Amino acid sequence: MNSNKESTSNQSEFRFKGVLTEKGVKISEKQAADRLSSSGYGVSEGKEFLLSFFEALYLFDKGILEVEDGKDKKTSFQKLLRSCEKTDGNAWVKYLAYRDLRSRGYVVREGFGSSGDFRVYERGEYNKDTAKYLVLNLQEGKPISLEDLTNALKQCQSLKKELVLAVMNRRGEIVYYSVSQLTLK
Secondary structure, three states: OOOOHHHHHHOOOOOOEEEOOOEEEEEHHHHHHHHHHHHOOOOOOOOOEEEEEHHHHHHHHHOOOEHHHOOOEEOOOOHHHHHHHOOOHHHHHEEEEHHHHHHHOOOOEOHHHHHHEEEEEOOOOOOOOOOOOOEEEOOOOOOHHHHHHHHHHHHHHOOOOOEEEEOOOOOEEEEEEOOOOOOOO
């Protein structure tokens, strides 16, 4: 797979529809699901293909995805974001980090546990290797406890991943910090 910038530009000609659910956006069309899956989006759940809210917001913003609510009515970006915020109070910060990483050509998948919000693959490494980074999203001015940071770092190290803090500053820009060790005296 080449860089995601190529995949996204190829997808811009390809538009598809999804239906808003409590867990994300469901894609019914198999061709769309296959194409999205090969570009590092979504997960198969049984016979269904589901985009996370962050993936759906990103693709909606790019004009690639059209989302309907359960009543065959088109939904807006704001309604999609509100649905995301119902499950995650830090949704806006996570979306901005997700959008920034994807626009830089990285494949971004949901993280696991408390160690990271996202798994990030080096450009061109998705489906070839494991994610190199775990990204923890934070907002400037909202502290994280040292215990939580230490636990996230330990979990990342046990998974042989690099911890990256994605901090949204007051202007809405994302600044990245690599965390390799924590020494307290």
